[in-house]
Amino acid sequence: xxxxxxxxxxxxxxxxxxxxxxxxxxxxxxxxxxxxxxxxxxxxxxxxxxxxxxxxxxxxxxxxxxxxxxxxxxxxxxxxxxxxxxxxxxxxxxxxxxxxxxxxxxxxxxxxxxxxxxxxxxxxxxxxxxxxxxxxxxxxxxxxxxxxxxxxxxxxxxxxxxxxxxxxxxxxxxxxxxxxxxxxxxxxxxxxxxxxxxxxxxxxxxxxxxxxxxxxxxxxxxxxxxxxxxxxxxxxxxxxxxxxxxxxxxxxxxxxxxxxxxxxxxxxxxxxxxxxxxxxxxxxxxxxxxxxxxxxxxxxxxxxxxxxxxxxxxxxxxxxxxxxxxxxxxxxxxxxxxxxxxxxxxxxxxxxxxxxxxxxxxxxxxxxxxxxxxxxxxxxxxxxxxxxxxxxxxxxxxxxxxxxxxx
Amino acid sequence: xxxxxxxxxxxxxxxxxxxxxxxxxxxxxxxxxxxxxxxxxxxxxxxxxxxxxxxxxxxxxxxxxxxxxxxxxxxxxxxxxxxxxxxxxxxxxxxxxxxxxxxxxxxxxxxxxxxxxxxxxxxxxxxxxxxxxxxxxxxxxxxxxxxxxxxxxxxxxxxxxxxxxxxxxxxxxxxxxxxxxxxxxxxxxxxxxxxxxxxxxxxxxxxxxxxxxxxxxxxxxxxxxxxxxxxxxxxxxxxxxxxxxxxxxxxxxxxxxxxxxxxxxxxxxxxxxxxxxxxxxxxxxxxxxx
Numbered sequence: 001x002x003x004x005x006x007x008x009x010x011x012x013x014x015x016x017x018x019x020x021x022x023x024x025x026x027x028x029x030x031x032x033x034x035x036x037x038x039x040x041x042x043x044x045x046x047x048x049x050x051x052x053x054x055x056x057x058x059x060x061x062x063x064x065x066x067x068x069x070x071x072x073x074x075x076x077x078x079x080x081x082x083x084x085x086x087x088x089x090x091x092x093x094x095x096x097x098x099x100x101x102x103x104x105x106x107x108x109x110x111x112x113x114x115x116x117x118x119x120x121x122x123x124x125x126x127x128x129x130x131x132x133x134x135x136x137x138x139x140x141x142x143x144x145x146x147x148x149x150x151x152x153x154x155x156x157x158x159x160x161x162x163x164x165x166x167x168x169x170x171x172x173x174x175x176x177x178x179x180x181x182x183x184x185x186x187x188x189x190x191x192x193x194x195x196x197x198x199x200x201x202x203x204x205x206x207x208x209x210x211x212x213x214x215x216x217x218x219x220x221x222x223x224x225x226x227x228x229x230x231x232x233x234x235x236x237x238x239x240x241x242x243x244x245x246x247x248x249x250x251x252x253x254x255x256x257x258x259x260x261x262x263x264x265x266x267x268x269x270x271x272x273x274x275x276x277x278x279x280x281x282x283x284x285x286x287x288x289x290x291x292x293x294x295x296x297x298x299x300x301x302x303x304x305x306x307x308x309x310x311x312x313x314x315x316x317x318x319x320x321x322x323x324x325x326x327x328x329x330x331x332x333x334x335x336x337x338x339x340x341x342x343x344x345x346x347x348x349x350x351x352x353x354x355x356x357x358x359x360x361x362x363x364x365x366x367x368x369x370x371x372x373x374x375x376x377x378x379x380x381x382x383x384x385x386x387x388x389x390x391x392x393x394x395x396x397x398x399x400x401x402x403x404x405x406x407x
Numbered sequence: 408x409x410x411x412x413x414x415x416x417x418x419x420x421x422x423x424x425x426x427x428x429x430x431x432x433x434x435x436x437x438x439x440x441x442x443x444x445x446x447x448x449x450x451x452x453x454x455x456x457x458x459x460x461x462x463x464x465x466x467x468x469x470x471x472x473x474x475x476x477x478x479x480x481x482x483x484x485x486x487x488x489x490x491x492x493x494x495x496x497x498x499x500x501x502x503x504x505x506x507x508x509x510x511x512x513x514x515x516x517x518x519x520x521x522x523x524x525x526x527x528x529x530x531x532x533x534x535x536x537x538x539x540x541x542x543x544x545x546x547x548x549x550x551x552x553x554x555x556x557x558x559x560x561x562x563x564x565x566x567x568x569x570x571x572x573x574x575x576x577x578x579x580x581x582x583x584x585x586x587x588x589x590x591x592x593x594x595x596x597x598x599x600x601x602x603x604x605x606x607x608x609x610x611x612x613x614x615x616x617x618x619x620x621x622x623x624x625x626x627x628x629x630x631x632x633x634x635x636x637x638x639x640x641x642x643x644x645x646x647x648x649x650x651x652x653x654x655x656x657x658x659x660x661x662x663x664x665x666x667x668x669x670x671x672x673x674x675x676x677x678x679x680x681x682x683x684x685x686x687x688x689x690x691x692x693x694x695x696x697x
Contacts, residue, residue: 036655043438064437064658148539150525210545211524277439367656378640382547401657 002033059362073286100272116231142231160377179363268357298326368401507563515627572606
């Protein structure tokens, strides 16, 4: 459940599992993870053996027993958990136990539209996000509007989605490491939201900008960088990967997002395999999780991707697996420079920021916690609520949810 | 014996779940663990939850705008259909009903494009008259009016019910009034409206109930994925959407059951009031009154 076979990265790994486990019948219910279907299946005692979902959901499900701890599986199958990036490991653990095996590792980078930078009179490679005053001025310079009609969004800070990144850049975390104490009212979080909101306001306000963003074709050949619709944007690296396939000639520069001290900072995410409560075949589920995320499996899939892209004459910026060992081989031996500087440089930047990845810690009320700070961001952006007031409200909502879920 | 299958279906698929949800509304239940008795805690919490108040406000605002507009427009369409005779009649009836065949989710996504404040066709149309349209999908003040606009896409069922009622108005009544010198407006007001009042009353009730239970289109537009969830905040938070969030996003099935029962009671109360008030206004040919 929650998985699909859209490309060779999925199908090669599934084939390897089937080959190694011919006695196991694999039925993949293709499609996005559906929480209603998942919970109904668990409640009815008829869940799938293994489920694929976003890692940030794990805390809520683990706390309520909807998914099983897999410590026994990890030790029985000798799953090399140390191979996964620390931030990915932290996302699949709850209360000291393993509840999932991580897959993929999405890093956030700054993508600059070279034309917009040129129009603003700056060298894209010189853009430094640690200087917030200069960043604000540049965002304004890159913006273009004709009356009420936006023609270019200078800098999309991706609020409220990336509030944890802005807070981290300002030296704050939204939640304590043990997931029990919300810190949404921290003055540094308030300052980060106020600044990022100010960026949006000086470019025309979120009501107009959001409507403009909704018209973008993010993953097609007419993406916002090709169409000069955006000056700079924070994004997961898969957008760069998509552009490598759809618009290899696009003029972009990929940079690390730097905190106010000038250090790279990276808000990571990805998916995970978990075993629901009541799964009938947890042993096979365990072998599945191990095989799908093992370094050798990833390497085989990455080779297939490289071969396919080479045959098609397309740029391949590699697969970011969540497995450190696999990534070392993929980027050391398989992914070769394409000759397209923006993408070859992008690979270096993405690899550079991977070790500094962080994620919001898991909590028993992960879903409510996320909703609380997202809603706070939306109230600030759309309803004009003051950042301090919005985050104070979110802090109360989030802490109440955490306390109730933990009681 | 003939009604036994229906009775079994009613017991298993309607009454059973309803009784279960009533019981669950007095518990803390997360779908996974066993329910824990909580007395009236869920109902007390509901009364203090500001999101419930916001969701009720949004839902009532939508209902108050949608129901009269939908009935007036559907009646206008039904009157137009009633005037069309010959072979074209069937074609037009089909065309008028076609939007009702469109899946709700598809309608929601379609209207996200049409109502887009920067590039949508609605604002492009308004621009032809020199009007700068609002940001229908991102401005909290305009999100609900935008949803009302979208809801008027689907008037097929109401139109067909009113059309059928119009066809049953005896022509001789109108002819007699015409001979007596009544104008078209007077005939509509004094003859047509009273004669179709049972149908109007029926569509008033079913449209009110459907509006209070609004979910699919709004969920597809503003809550279907992470990005859309962030785009509207609580401006599009309808009561049933909040109920769904509590049940399946936050795993508060006991609380969600309490929300569902309050909605059920509110709908029952509104329908009862409509029935009592409507009974005095509706004309039944046989002289029966509600």
